Amino acid sequence: MGYIRSMKFLDRARIYVASGAGGAGCLSFRREKFVEYGGPNGGDGGRGGHVFAEAVENLNTLIDFRYQQHYEAPNGRPGEGSNCTGADGDDLVIRVPVGTQIFEEDEETLVADLDRPGERALLAKGGNGGWGNARFKSSVNQAPRRANPGQPSETRTLWLRLKLIADFGLIGLPNAGKSTFLAATTAAKPKIADYPFTTLHPGLGVVRLAEGESFVLADIPGLIEGAHEGAGVGDRFLGHVERCAALIHLVDGTADDVVGAWRTVRGELSAYGHGLSEKREIVCLNKVDALSEADVATKLKALSRAAGKPARAVSGVSGAGVPALLRDLMTIKKAMATPAAVEEEHDAGWAP
Numbered sequence: 564m565g566y567i568r569s570m571k572f573l574d575r576a577r578i579y580v581a582s583g584a585g586g587a588g589c590l591s592f593r594r595e596k597f598v599e600y601g602g603p604n605g606g607d608g609g610r611g612g613h614v615f616a617e618a619v620e621n622l623n624t625l626i627d628f629r630y631q632q633h634y635e636a637p638n639g640r641p642g643e644g645s646n647c648t649g650a651d652g653d654d655l656v657i658r659v660p661v662g663t664q665i666f667e668e669d670e671e672t673l674v675a676d677l678d679r680p681g682e683r684a685l686l687a688k689g690g691n692g693g694w695g696n697a698r699f700k701s702s703v704n705q706a707p708r709r710a711n712p713g714q715p716s717e718t719r720t721l722w723l724r725l726k727l728i729a730d731f732g733l734i735g736l737p738n739a740g741k742s743t744f745l746a747a748t749t750a751a752k753p754k755i756a757d758y759p760f761t762t763l764h765p766g767l768g769v770v771r772l773a774e775g776e777s778f779v780l781a782d783i784p785g786l787i788e789g790a791h792e793g794a795g796v797g798d799r800f801l802g803h804v805e806r807c808a809a810l811i812h813l814v815d816g817t818a819d820d821v822v823g824a825w826r827t828v829r830g831e832l833s834a835y836g837h838g839l840s841e842k843r844e845i846v847c848l849n850k851v852d853a854l855s856e857a858d859v860a861t862k863l864k865a866l867s868r869a870a871g872k873p874a875r876a877v878s879g880v881s882g883a884g885v886p887a888l889l890r891d892l893m894t895i896k897k898a899m900a901t902p903a904a905v906e907e908e909h910d911a912g913w914a915p
Contacts, residue, residue: 574725576628583611583636583652585690585713588698591644592706603700604646608692608713612636612652616684618677622660623767625725636687639713642695649692657686662728662806668720678728678806686721690714727767729781730896732804734832735813736824740849744813744879745782748889770889778896781807808899809843809892814866814874816850821862822869843895846874847888852881 586608593601614636634657640649665674665684675684693711700707733741749768771777781804804810812828814821825846833840848866851859859876866874877884 573625576625580614581635581718582687582689583638584716585692586639586641586649588693588695588710589642590710603696605695606642606647609639609649609651611689614687618661664724666722687717730778732781732807739813747879813849851876852878
């Protein structure tokens, strides 16, 4: 009986890339029995292969780069006599998930941000091939004995960081019910248990409301006070919700201090930075199925006052308030997509 090993989530990896070196030019002269005048006929060397990174769909982890870190493109072939040019080295294309950012070795200088399928970035340029001696023939120098070597390869050490492409992100303290909400609204099957930090890696799910109406929901591990200093699982997974249109902040309704729980997560968002604290936030009092109507009203009022906006009552278990929330999220997505679509159509210009 076979066993399927679950794929690990990896969102950060270091790789080493090297382009191909250019082929050397050829030093050759034409010498044939019945040809009165010979001359230089050395061909040029071929170009070395480039190294590209390409964003592809159906990948959502960098786990492949744990097992292979070195990528080297083929060298160009040297030139040959009879003015034969050497073959170019084949380009090497490294497939990465959509949403991958590529940084220099210092992990600060951004090289490329591949956030669309099919988008490519040149990581290392192949060396040009050297000239053969036929290139140096002139009226003054009719028998040049000179050929250039090919350009050397380019080597780089790069860091890959994956930021999942999701429309909305679920945030909250551990055991706020994020995984239950994800499982109730999508086909994802996250681990659900009654102890903190059940979710150790981000998860994705697709919410389908109707034909042509769907959006992607991201669930990240819970945040605790001091997460920006490494407490719990830290806050590095917050990078996966940087691209979201809005954050769904789930607050455990069974907690004694729902306002304190909300403020703890907001404090961690502010400490993390990168504009997360300014993102649109939808505050939801979760697990209302376990509360009385009076408790729900009291806690909703306190949470709304603290957040400065109306909080919503939802339950991932009973489904209370969930359909209306999902419909509003779909409306937000359409509103966010409309300006981009209009701008793209305007930029396209006239076409017959």
